[in-house]
Amino acid sequence: MAEEEFEIGDVTGSFDIKGFLFKLLSYWWLFLGSISIGLFIAYYISVRKLPIYEMKSMIEIKDNSNPLFTSNTSLTFNWGGTSNKVTSTIIVLQSRTHNERVVKNLEYYIDYLKMGEYQLVDSYGNTPFKIEQETSAYQLQNQLFKVKILNEKEFTLSFEPELPFNGTFYNYYKEDDLTKPVDSLNFSKKYKFNEPIHTHFFKGKLKKVDLKYWPSDGSEYFFKFSSLNGKVSNYQNISAESEKSSSVINLGLRGNNKNRIVDYLNGTVNELSKLMLEEKNLFATRTIQFIDSMLIDRGEELQMVQNELDEFKTERNIFDLDAESTLLRSRLTSLDNEEREIIRSIDYYKNLKEYLQNKTDYSEIPAPTVSGIEENSISLLVQQIIQLSNRRNQLSYTAQEGNLSLVEVDRDIEAIKNVLLENINSSLKLLNNDLKRIGKEVMKFEEQVRELPQDQQELLKIERRYDLSRATYDLFLTKKNEAKLIKAASVSDIKIIDIAKDTGGGKIGPNNQLNYVMAILFGSLIPLLFIFVIVLLDNKINNPQDIEKKSNIPIIGVIGKSPVANNLAVLKKPRGAVAESFRAIRTSLQFTFKQGNDISASKVIMCTSSISGEGKTFTSINIASVMSLSGKKTVLIGLDLRKPKIFDDFGINNKIGVVNYLIGQTSLEDVKQNSGFTNLDIITSGPIPPNPSELIISDRMDEMIEELKKEYDYIIIDTPPIGLVSDALNIIKHVDTTLYLVRQNYTKKGMLEIINEKYKMGEINNISFVMNFFEQKAKYGYGYGYGYGYGYGYGYGKYGDGYIARDKKKSTWSKLKRKFKS
Template identity: 50%
Template sequence: MLDTKDFNFFEKHNSFDFKGFLFRIIAYWKWFVLSLVITFVYAYNVNIRKESMYGMESLIVIEDQNNPFFTSNTSLVFNWGGTSDKVQTIITSLKSRSHNEVVVDKLQYYIKYLKKGEYFFKDAYGEVPFYVEIDKEKGQLFSKLIKIKFLSPSQYRLTVDFGEETSASVIQYSDVIIKPVNVSGGEFSKVFKINEAVDLPFLNMKLIIKPEAFDFTNQEYYIRFDDFNQTVTSYRSIDVIADAKATSVVRLQLEGPNKHRLVEYLNTTVEVLRGAQLESKNLFANNTINFIDSTLKEMEGQIKDAENELKEFRRGKNIFELEGEASGGLLSTKLSSYDVEKDVINRKIAYYNLLKNYLEKTTDYSKLPAPTVAGIDDPNVIANVSRLIALSAERANLAYSVKNKKMFSDFDVEMESIKKVLLENIVSSKSALTLNLSLINKNIAKAEAEASLLPENKQEHIKITRKYNLKDKIYSTFLEKRSEAEIVKAANISDIKFLDPAKDIGGGLKGPKTSINYILAAFLGILIPLLIVFVVVLLDNNINNLEDIQKMTNIPIIGVIGKKNTKNNLSVFEKSKSPLAESFRAIRSSLQFMYKKQKQNEGAKILMLTSSVSGEGKTFCSINLATVFALSDKKTVIVGLDLRKPRIFGDFNIDNISGVVNYLIGQKTIDEVVQKTHIPFLDVIPSGPIPPNPSELLMGESMYEMMEELKTKYDYIVLDTPPVGLVSDALELAQFCDATIYVTRQGFTKKGMLSVVNEKHKRGELHNISILFNGFSTNVKYGYGYAYGYGYGVYGEGYHDEPIEPKGIKKIIADIKNKFIKK
């Protein structure tokens, strides 16, 4: 039945060793240094190779600038809606394609002025001593560098490298068409004069020196003609934000590599919008003026004809006689007054008919004249017409920049509701006007009936005078309205005002952020190797330190052995005072204490060394443990029982012709298979030839007899056995042993193999077992370890046959000290 203690192994195995991970990180310090060097070098190259980016900004405020000449009778101002509507309209306009097309075309920002730098071509707009004038109707070399080198203050060399190309693309900015042209290939180079027209199949321009330019001879610059639409798209990224606290304040921000270009664009985009907004604001006034001008032009001929007719009628007649009778003069004045009232009503009805026609047959209402031009003073009609024109103009502007169908549908719904209200207003107003017109007509008919009683000459004179007075009155009224419209237009100012124009006052650098790049380099330089170490630790299933063993098993650790310091396996014999030799002596002392505790002070002691797999240093440990026993004047024999893979004979320069196998099959005696070594008190029994049935031989009666005979001849018998994790031979030999040493090797033995040993120890198949930690080094990347007092100088502080030579920096410092001492 399983006990809860049986699960301790799994609990220990799954816990993460943070302390070991920290030591592992320290062990990989070279990786961190290398990673930091690489990331910092990369950050440095980014900082010097990447073009600097700057950010410029300006502030504008949107205000309701009411016209001081505005009255209810001169409602000619353009209505943008409330302040919030104005702000949103302006923000949308500043980012719209149509607006930015106007600004880019005005500034000709599709022409790039460049200067060659160490790592890239720098945008030199504002720094170059010249500018170019182009013929937009002709093609310009598209997206290819054109080199300009000034030979003198009056001449320059124009160079274009076409390479192996036989055709090039040219762009015509009048209609933004790109088409191919034939070129001769290779390098084109020609000298031109300043202000001379360049007339080439692929280039049509004129280079003009700026008035402030000086000392530019032998200087080289480049120009490039970019795509108009792409340039516009790049400037549509302008950041336009309404202030959260003051919604009428708008902040414009733009980033780019050239501060002069940014400043000029920010200020120009606002000026263009101010002009467009003022033009829209004057839309009523302009429409009214245009309508009146066309009417006045038509009436000039009519009033002139009426005046000529009146003069012709009066010629040769007595004016006093025609105008002398009081009743005739009063009647003429009354009729003229009625005619003016009738004309006013007719003009109102005509405007309503015009407005109705617009509403029913068109969708563009931006060209409607103001209702007041016809004398209409109904505030509902004036307000609705004004709002309808505003919506129509705003919708037309958004059509170039907004693809939101819902927004357009909202416009259409609102405009449709206004149209319905206006149509109802037209019906009711026309009904009232028709009634008034009928009353005026009755009055005119009554007055005309009275005039019919006058003499014929006076009747004719009244008729001609009425016509002239009506034309003159209408003409005067339109002139008055036109003057009002001109006054309103002149008095209008834009609702957009600069609070803080864009200006280069130094600074404004947005990138590359050198400090941030270096911080990021430090972060990545540490993070990358840290992740690698974490993955290595996570995937590492080897035993790397003593703590790994202690977590995996409760079997005691008998000692820690450092790395081999000799070419062969006779490390203890060749360097008997080395730290490695002291480690084996410590294990010898631990074994003697174990034997004493088990009351095995008398007689031969049999020690078995095994391991998980081949390569963990089992044979090396067997030889050197046997050596320390022999050096203490104890008769010791090493028995090579790894019959499948014999190795133990090579280090002693003896042969493997005969050995254990020969004894076990009865061919040889003990004395015949034992071979003396050059180490006093140490003998070796090699394994002999490889048998076909090694397990069966070790299980036989002969093995028992050999052990008994060896006990009579030696004080210590060291059994070098096969790996217990691969074959069962070592388990068969455990019955002869007083103690078993299980050899593990740093960075080689798998943690899972300890579970096999734990299981066999629990079952009693391996008794008096201890673990030896072999190949330990603090210089490898396995974390940390502990000496635990297992001998002298596990870490190198012990007895030495010869001094340890310093290495690396220590060696350089030692050499310098020696030189000064000699001097």
């Protein structure tokens, strides 16, 4: 038999795998019930689970450079390659900030519901109305509002709060909440569609939506204002995946309402496209804002000079410069413009240097071209550091400080900043040299100006200032138009390949098959564990194998459960299975008797056990009966002086018995009683004595046995349990063989240690086990024939027909009644 060693605590033994499997089979009804309950629960859950859909869309990230881009109009920048843009885009799509914008734009914090077969279901896209709330109003959160459609124009709005009512209100535009008391909880009123509604709980209107099929009158819908942050968290699990080295991103989202999923996927792509276009035009936008502020100052300056020039010409009656003055004006204006550009570049470099040294966010650096700087290296480095700064801001949505990606970006920013500072210092030296050169040339021409008439000198100075202001104003105006042109010509880097669309499929759950499989698995596991614990904790003898594992004492026979009401199983049903089992034991006993010197001599057989209730009296009576039926003169002695029993089964009295003989009150012939059956006499125990042990070891006991041996072929002795009292041990010297009773599912394994120890020490010899009350059922781990005893149901089955009388089978109802009673 397959066995597996195990050790638990201090108990070491072997695990009977085959017996355990038979045990499992015996509890088939428990498995069937547990699995049935599991399947019912799985069905109950499955029919109430809402369907789960998954919708998808596909976009591509491209480098759509501005067609008007030149080295002189560089107001846009590249994010550093397509792969980096894909990574940044995925991070943005899953960021809280981006999803919050989408949820707010789509107003997904408003739930539209309708009662389904078992529960409220999401009816977004299928309701005959849409909520339009007042932007300044605080709406009641997490409470259901019921809308009952009366007709195509009217409805009833009612509110019955779910308890406990907390009265939390939220403004989704200000993102502010408050708790305030309300005058009355229950509310119901009739309104018209598109009519303003002002209640304590809701302020807004229900705009009518044209549906293909208008719901029937009396249809009920619900809406609820949910937590904004909670909704944003739900949509942050949008899946965004891209193949390696691919610019294509696959978007996916799961939910219970296909319309809601489709709108969200398309909404998030539109918001992303808008965001990326804003990021792409950020340089141009900020340049325009900077130029607008400069144009205001330069416009005021130009107007002041214009007024001064007009006033001077009017007062002095001078309208034009002469030829020499005009030539000097042209040369000085050219130098002034060049000097102004150099000074503007120097100022930009100084401001940029200070910005780099004192700031940490470099995303708002003005474009170098605004200040007239055309050096490609400077423009490129500024674009790169802005790009990295924006990328860092994107990563900071999801990554914490110390993240490897942030550390890498910071390292790149620091490297570019150092290079940029070196280039700025070098450019400042060159610009200062150019500024000195121009100053010298200006001084030379100004000496020539001083030789002109005074009016010409004054007019020339004013016109110089006017030309300088005009040139500066025109420069900024040109740059602004250039930035606007670039911004207008920019397109988003998002290309939609597949929009999200309900094509009729998309259902991915619930996985009801998995639910049923799990129900079967768990339904089987629970009884399996239950039976395993029962087997593990079972310390009782359940089959002959348990005896063989615990003792070296042989098993002489196995007795089944008797169908007879009393202990006279052999005499009442001599052709029954139990009677055949005792005949088998009788046959086996002949081999044990051969150990003696005189085979024909009278034999003494003692029946004992560990404790009371294991079948000593039953076995004694039936061993005596089967011996008498074989024609042997037999006497059955009740030597259990403490708990007399035998007399009831034979209908005789117990007034006089062994005790009376042992104390000398009567003769041996007087204590013998006829059983009513041929060849079988009975000697009962008699009155219960105060000193049973002393009587058993008395000389009178020896004399009684010797006298009985002269008259009877077999002397069967029923004794007290050897595990409780010593009476049986005192009788052993008189017996030829001992039958030690073990009752199935009653005798504990540890009880065999007593008899094992006495057998090992030689106190008891020529002893055999008899297993009593044996039911050959799988729940005892022994569902097959053993080889001890005979009879239907004990290894012979239908082949016993005609030889062994079958016991009447009990009905299933009788078995169930008996099981419940037990």
